[in-house]
Amino acid sequence: MLFGKMDEGFVKIFGDFFGEAITLRVLHLPIMLCPVESMLHNFPGLVHLRYLCLGTSKSQMHLPPNISKFYHLRVLDLELWNGSRDFPKDMSNLAKLCHFYVPSDDQLHSEIYNVGKLKLLEELKVFQVNKNSEGFEPKQLKHLTKLREVEPGVEAVVLERLQPHGDIQVLCIRGHGGPSCPTWLGDDFTVEALQFLYLDGVSWDVFPSLGKAWDLRELRLEDITGPKEFIIEESFCMLIKLELISLGSFRKWLYPAKEGSSLGGDLLPLDTHMFPLLQVLIIRDCSKLLGFPFSNHIVSPDWFPKLQELEVLYCPEFSSVIPISWIESLCSVTMKSVKMLKEFTYSKSSNGAEVEIIGESDLHSIDQVLIFDKETCLEKLTLNRCPRLELKHLLMLTSLKTLFVFHSDALVGPLGGQGDVEWQLPIEHMRIWDLNGNSGEELTDLLPHLPKLSKLEIDECKT
Template sequence: QKLIEKRLKNRRFLLVLDDIWKYGNEDDWKRFLVPFQKEQGNGDTILVTTRFLEVAEMVKQRDKPVHLEGLEPKEYWTLFLACVFGDTNQRNNDDNLIEIGEKIVEKLKGSPLAAKTVGRLLRNNISVDHWTRVLESKEWESQTNEHDIMPAMKVSYDYLPFHLQQCFSPCALFPEDYKFDSEELIHFWIGLDIIHPDNRIKRIEDIGRNNLNDLVNYGFFKIGTGDSGKHYVIHDLLHDLALKVSSQECLHISSSSPRAVEIAPSVYHLSISMSDPSNSEDGIVKENFMKELNKTRKILKTENLRTLMLFGDYNASFVRIFSDLFKDAKSLRVVYLSTMFYHVEFLLHNFSDLVHLRYLRLVSKYYSKKQVPKSIPRFYQLRVLDISDWEGVHSLHEEMGNLVKLRHFLVPSYEFHSNICNVGKLENLQELKRFKVKQESNGFELMELGKLEEIGGSLHICNLENALVNEAHEAKLLRKNCLQRLTLSWKKGRSNTSPDEEDQLLERLRPHSNLHELCIDGHGGSTCPTWLGKNLLTKGLEALCLDSVAWKHLPPLGELYVIGQSVEERESGEEFSSCITGPCFRNLKRLELIGLPRLRRWVANEVCPWYFSLIEVLIVKDCPELTELPFSSYTSCYPLETDSCVTWFPRLNELKIEDCRNLLSLPPIPYSDALCSVTLTRVGRGLEELRYSSKTYHSLSIEGNGDMHSLDETVLAFHNLTQLQILCIKNCPPLAEKHLQMLTMLETLEINGSSNLFLPLARSDTIWQLPVTSLKLWRCNFSGKEVTCLLTHLPELLA
């Protein structure tokens, strides 16, 4: 609260609290408002939206709550046309269509959501016949009042293709506002056995992905983004629709708001949400929930259940209730159990007998000594096994190879995958994160990988020092056209390397040209394989990592020079390693060069501006002999005559360089607006560390080691730092006044170990101020006059 109050001081704000469902008491609301209460009349606003009159009455100030109605007819018609025809100006001028559309709009009650779903339905077939069928649907007759838009939702659902209805309706089993991951949804559909390959698309995952995209296009899912990335959400009214259309087969019970639900005897799919752990201790809520469970027990035939999903936390008393309720559930195909405080057998006494199980997801978010159930290898029909959130013991039964129909095995640690003996039996497996070559005597040979013809995603093959050259072809990497990420690694620090044999082995481990990301780690050979070098066959790579290789010849990455190994080569200083003269990586976005002890110079040539134009991430670590990188023409020994100011890596947004003490020339940071993250550690002779970020706050910290001569335009691009908010300087020369003036957004300034605050201009009548609110100075040899002079430029200083 203090931090919020500090941030909002002297600033106007608008705070929007959208769609509040739950409310406490007025005291809780007043405590929440404390950091937002400042002097009156400065225009601060808090806007609350809710569906509940009680919430509106509690939070209102002087004015009455505003009751939102539907959009006005004219605006709504404009929105409807946009939903049907898109944002373009191409409108169908057919008078018959316009007339039908106007009649449909009258039934949508001014609801934007209804316009979106019905509009997309009409967009798929812009014809009089189709629009007339929608208008004359009998669903409109079920409208109960002028605000009822459920019939509009139902009309849209009725016109979905049957396979999309099958995918949408079971989503009623998930709690409202549930954030779906795309893979999670597809795996759920696979477990329900509702997606199947067709003549055009063989992989059911691709069909599931197409179905999800179609449901988004029809408006039944919306795409959101958050800390965990992209996700999918069903609008709560559409979730109500899913509950309605699936009511004969699906039942969802929530402990936080138990209500009377009509339970059909034909229900095959059941989910229970313990959405608020505190509710299990609430007497009234608990009593109502118990009544609902007892009602379920009397009506529901649990022996017929095909799906059981438990969301949220549940205590011991509920575990006993659930175990009694599901004691006869032996036909389950889909099981999802969250927050496993107890062994799964406590909930499902017949767990080991669920031989029809196709989907199993177990979540244990609190570390315990629980092991993955030993009966899992008996589930021969299992397609999806998801223990990605398992915090128990990371061990598997040795007979996991029995799950011959398994397609997806999601794990919290790659060790789960690397411990599967005879993994080649899992011929349908879509991804194997890690494979250890010959970690035991049998069942871990490269030929096990050759049997996994459908494998995609990422694959890490480690311990390749145990592999023989004649075994390499048995991995059949060239046939794995769905594989996107591949890591080939050898144990580092080995004394018994055989360079010629390791070169041959790597040459035979050639991947398919569809590969997106490649990492080669610890290879003991002397050169890169031809498929990565002179006969480049992996042109589509988007990411390349070379870690701890001492190759004499490197992939085509511009002009690369390495230190020679022979006496003659060492006397000459360096030798030419590679050059872009023919085929090269056309899509490279990420490049990592790590632990390359022989790399001396990386020089640009005429092809480089085009070649480097897509790179977004560059990481260079532990290259002790490196003296040059191709950042700009003035850093190169061979500047381009055509353009001496060319910018290399124009799309680079992340740069990380570590332990390259001989690298003396770098462009000023940040040298372009695209660059939003920079980490330089032990680079050159004067810089100990530099960290720059513009992702959330614009911040820069820089630490010297006593050898830095100046902190000027050659080190920092001050013209690109006008948005900087936090600046920390340690053991560095002072900033020039002209540079400090450019930091017009600076809020925090910290100086540690400097002899001067800043270098004032010789003659300056300019009056300048910075919005600094926090200043920290320590271990500095400043005079009182210097500090006073600085403070005159910081009128907003708070601390």
């Protein structure tokens, strides 16, 4: 390696010194004052070069025409080249080239004739379709499968040319910066055998409707800011898993009405079968999503008749009221950082089913998040920072064995109103901690209805 400033006086010295250097692998000349052949007389013979950097401020200096003969070259750095742009036409001979760094205007990328032969190239900032009669056709991009950095216009052409065969079943598109989805995934939908579709970080203004994806089983949309609506297609009838993650503008669901039908829009009839086979629904980090498309945000069991797992995380505007009859048909429910709830979990195990609710300050009634529409099989209920249980709730907890109530204003509401009807709960273990209401009086009213109670824990409660 040589350091320091050099002028024309060094040319002859280095020419003699490097006369026998025929196995160079790296050549770094970012500030050239004269043609490289003047310093390296055997420059055309450096066929073992892996890295070549050339730079100059002299506008009349030409690129060496024999660059295209360095067949082993991996990196060509012309970022500091301000000389003539007479680019060798046969640059596509550099079949092993991975990185080609160019000046800030990126125009040297557009000069590569038959760029499709550079199958290992990882960056292509500019590609002008049909710039000349040949060598710049869209098909040139078809085999550039290693590209990591391209401009949006180039990305659109690349993805359009990468049309998969019609029998493809799994498709993942990540980080595509083009303005719209490829036509083969949109209006001219040709991947009709598609079963698994994952779209991550795409910046499309025009999104695929997927109305023809009748065999789709899994759909994952992640880190996409464009769409404000999620269109529920009839073709989702086979969908088993749906993941909607970090959709920054997503606010509501939309069902397109058929011609002559009144069904469609923001709110759907409760008996609408939109996802008849869906088993897993995951929604995360959708900060503007308001909830499910039902009146009063009450979840319709008919909408998800086969659902087993529901997860809604970090969606602060999301509001949902879940019937206990529907919850018990699922295996697990997890909701965190949604409207009125810090956390809501439902799970099943060998010890039975349990629900834990951690409320926020705007939760004023259990009915705002959970509807006790039937006698429940819950065996454990944990309420943290929640409103009091009312008599109508207690009468539905006919299987409850464990009740924990923490950091709340009260334990239960008034227990009158049932006339002479006797009622009892099978609670065996109850713990109350940090209650601010008249917990002593409430407990006195409740205990006669708990004949099986064997363990009672009371901590830091006001009486």
